[in-house]
Amino acid sequence: MASPQARLSTTAAPRPARTRQDRTRRAGKQRGNLWYALHLPQLQALPESRRRRYLLVLAGLMETCSSDISPHETALVCEVRSALRYFGGIEAIHERLSGAIKRQLREWELPEDFSHAAAPTISGSLLLARAGGGKAVYRRANLHTALQGLPVAVLQPDQEQGRRLHNMGIRYLGDLWRLPVGGLVTRFGSAFVDQLDRALGKAPEAARKYVAPPSFRSVLELPGESLDLDRLLPAAGKLLKRLRDFLVQRDLATGRLEFSLLHERREATELRLELRRPGRSPEHFLMLLQTHLGELELPAPVVAIRLAVSRFDAWLDRDLQLLRNEKGAGADDAGVDHLLEQLQARLGERQIRGIEAVADHRPEYASRDFDQAEGGKAGPDTPVAGPPRPLWLLKEPRRLACRDGQPLYHGPVALLSGPERIESGWWSGDDVRRDYYVGEEENGCRLWVYRERDGGRHWYLHGYFA
Amino acid sequence: MSVTGSRAGCKQEIIEALLRDVPDLWRGHYTAAQGEQGVSTGFPGLDGILPNSGWPSRGLVEIVCPRRGMGELQLLVPLMRALTSQGQWVLWVCPPAAPYAPALVQAGVDIGKLLVIAPGASLRNALWSMEKALRSCRLVLAWQNGLSHQVLRRLQLAANTGNSLAVLFQRGNSGCPYSALRLQLSRAGSAGDEGPRVSILRARGNVRCSGVRLGPEALAGE
Numbered sequence: 001m002a003s004p005q006a007r008l009s010t011t012a013a014p015r016p017a018r019t020r021q022d023r024t025r026r027a028g029k030q031r032g033n034l035w036y037a038l039h040l041p042q043l044q045a046l047p048e049s050r051r052r053r054y055l056l057v058l059a060g061l062m063e064t065c066s067s068d069i070s071p072h073e074t075a076l077v078c079e080v081r082s083a084l085r086y087f088g089g090i091e092a093i094h095e096r097l098s099g100a101i102k103r104q105l106r107e108w109e110l111p112e113d114f115s116h117a118a119a120p121t122i123s124g125s126l127l128l129a130r131a132g133g134g135k136a137v138y139r140r141a142n143l144h145t146a147l148q149g150l151p152v153a154v155l156q157p158d159q160e161q162g163r164r165l166h167n168m169g170i171r172y173l174g175d176l177w178r179l180p181v182g183g184l185v186t187r188f189g190s191a192f193v194d195q196l197d198r199a200l201g202k203a204p205e206a207a208r209k210y211v212a213p214p215s216f217r218s219v220l221e222l223p224g225e226s227l228d229l230d231r232l233l234p235a236a237g238k239l240l241k242r243l244r245d246f247l248v249q250r251d252l253a254t255g256r257l258e259f260s261l262l263h264e265r266r267e268a269t270e271l272r273l274e275l276r277r278p279g280r281s282p283e284h285f286l287m288l289l290q291t292h293l294g295e296l297e298l299p300a301p302v303v304a305i306r307l308a309v310s311r312f313d314a315w316l317d318r319d320l321q322l323l324r325n326e327k328g329a330g331a332d333d334a335g336v337d338h339l340l341e342q343l344q345a346r347l348g349e350r351q352i353r354g355i356e357a358v359a360d361h362r363p364e365y366a367s368r369d370f371d372q373a374e375g376g377k378a379g380p381d382t383p384v385a386g387p388p389r390p391l392w393l394l395k396e397p398r399r400l401a402c403r404d405g406q407p408l409y410h411g412p413v414a415l416l417s418g419p420e421r422i423e424s425g426w427w428s429g430d431d432v433r434r435d436y437y438v439g440e441e442e443n444g445c446r447l448w449v450y451r452e453r454d455g456g457r458h459w460y461l462h463g464y465f466a
Numbered sequence: 467m468s469v470t471g472s473r474a475g476c477k478q479e480i481i482e483a484l485l486r487d488v489p490d491l492w493r494g495h496y497t498a499a500q501g502e503q504g505v506s507t508g509f510p511g512l513d514g515i516l517p518n519s520g521w522p523s524r525g526l527v528e529i530v531c532p533r534r535g536m537g538e539l540q541l542l543v544p545l546m547r548a549l550t551s552q553g554q555w556v557l558w559v560c561p562p563a564a565p566y567a568p569a570l571v572q573a574g575v576d577i578g579k580l581l582v583i584a585p586g587a588s589l590r591n592a593l594w595s596m597e598k599a600l601r602s603c604r605l606v607l608a609w610q611n612g613l614s615h616q617v618l619r620r621l622q623l624a625a626n627t628g629n630s631l632a633v634l635f636q637r638g639n640s641g642c643p644y645s646a647l648r649l650q651l652s653r654a655g656s657a658g659d660e661g662p663r664v665s666i667l668r669a670r671g672n673v674r675c676s677g678v679r680l681g682p683e684a685l686a687g688e
Binding site: 335336338339340342343346347350351352353354355356357358363366367368369372386388389390391392393394395441443444445446447463464465466 | 533537540562563572580586591594595598653
């Protein structure tokens with residue numbers, strides 16, 4: 001940078017390198033990045049979450065040309081200096097990217113046009129792209145000239161700033177640079193001025209590094225086709241160890257694993273492991289897989305196993321500690337989670353139930369069971385004193401015979417206490433009008449029986465005091 | 467004199483150390499605390515006749531109860547109440563009827579800690595679940611009849627290694643030599659307000675087969 005002023009020029013393309021010395025000299029001079037910016041004004045109208053998602057997808061497309069991608073409000077900027085030689089110039093890179101990006105925009109039914117530009121600074125390339133693009137500035141020294149002719153609108157001033165700029169007769173960036181910095185800061189704020197400095201490379205700028213979402217996919221071919229669990233499980237174990245390494249390196253855990261058992265000449269058998277608590281222990285995954293496989297009828301021998309994971313969670317170390325704990329007070333919840341996963345894998349969905357009390361006067365509605373996987377209400381119920389309730393309740397009350405006004409089950413049932421009158425539910429059309437008694441059989445068994453208060457005034461058995 | 471005295475004291479110490487450290491030592495009629503502390507059943511009368519004054523801390527407990535409604539589940543309610551209040555889980559494997567939440571809530575059991583395996587499961591799956599559950603639940607209740615001694619032995623082993631309690635409700639006496647405790651419930655000859663009679667059919671570390679009649683507190687529905 002001996003005398004940058006002397007080199008000012010508005011070159012739109014690099015001068016071809018003539019000699020080897022020339023090239024090395026230029027490389028030495030032009031150390032630093034070249035940022036290629038894509039300005040997508042059509043994203044502006046989208047809701048923020050969608051815009052962000054779209055930008056990440058487009059960033060993924062740009063990964064073919066650059067490893068350093070910085071997503072912005074409605075633009076993507078990527079570093080291409082290192083790729084220039086490989087692809088053969090900025091235009092070749094642009095050709096390559098624009099096709100893929102246009103296809104993607106078409107898929108989203110968005111307008112396909114966007115502008116692009118390249119410059120040694122992120123802000124500079126963004127400003128150029130906003131101004132309409134199509135320009136490439138390769139050297140810092142040339143930035144000043146390239147930017148000075150851009151309209152001030154590219155700085156995206158807010159309404160007040162726009163009005164001031166207009167009143168001051170400032171139309172182009174070049175006009176701003178002629179003004180004293182101190183005055184600009186007081187009128188437009190330091191952020192506005194910083195933007196200009198960053199564009200010229202006078203102030204450092206941070207790239208917002210795009211990180212591709214992780215995804216794990218691994219295939220292991222078996223030495224020979226097999227239906228034997230003893231051969232499949234060690235192979236799956238190897239895959240799970242690879243997954244563990246992948247997760248450990250990224251400090252992640254996962255709660256969903258997708259196995260595909262590949263067969264010769266037929267569709268793969270898909271197997272999905274769902275965990276109640278994300279983890280990464282190969283032993284635990286393997287145990288679950290074993291449970292799943294034990295219940296699975298394989299249609300054909302397996303030639304290879306594929307494992308794919310696309311959903312990840314942050315890794316929490318406390319799970320491990322809980323597992324190692326002795327069964328102490330309340331410390332075995334992790335152990336129970338593992339148990340529930342296993343039971344669910346073996347017994348099937350909806351087979352593990354929890355129970356909860358419901359505030360309903362009708363006895364058959366006062367208790368409800370629910371799928372443990374979905375969870376019930378939280379917190380313990382407070383015990384309430386009241387008339388006795390049996391530990392077992394029959395799903396359907398069982399009609400009892402009656403002799404001389406006394407109910408009969410295996411023998412006559414003596415009434416010990418009652419009646420407890422229960423009348424409820426008339427509003428739901430399922431009304432209950434009953435007198436409940438605690439009854440005892442001659443052999444000592446205690447029953448919960450009731451007599452209808454209307455209709456046939458029949459006796460019913462409704463529960464056991466087990 | 468002092469020499470023999472110290473020798474006797476030394477012997478006494480050795481014997482005490484043996485009694486303390488070797489829980490498997492057979493001790494004849496001696497039923498007081500044997501190394502492991504039992505878990506109180508909540509019924510003082512029953513605690514009084516059980517070795518270690520309560521439920522064994524681990525192993526298989528069989529409860530023989532020919533009919534439903536004799537207070538067989540009531541026997542376990544104090545234990546369930548104590549365990550769930552400590553945040554421990556209790557698994558019910560294929561109960562013969564729906565556990566009734568209001569009754570359990572009334573008894574002070576935290577039903578948020580109860581898990582129930584729906585009754586549709588096959589015997590094979592039910593036993594598999596019990597074996598797995600005994601590793602992470604403190605208490606597993608099951609209702610199965612006519613299990614072979616081999617199966618009962620496996621359950622006893624699973625409970626022992628899992629440091630948990632398996633309770634099996636059965637209609638008849640299995641005569642299995644492996645379980646830690648087998649109780650029989652009967653109501654024969656009981657007056658109306660008396661609880662069931664509990665007799666010990668088999669208990670580890672006990673040769674007496676005594677029984678006790680429980681008071682009305684052992685009866686639900688009072």
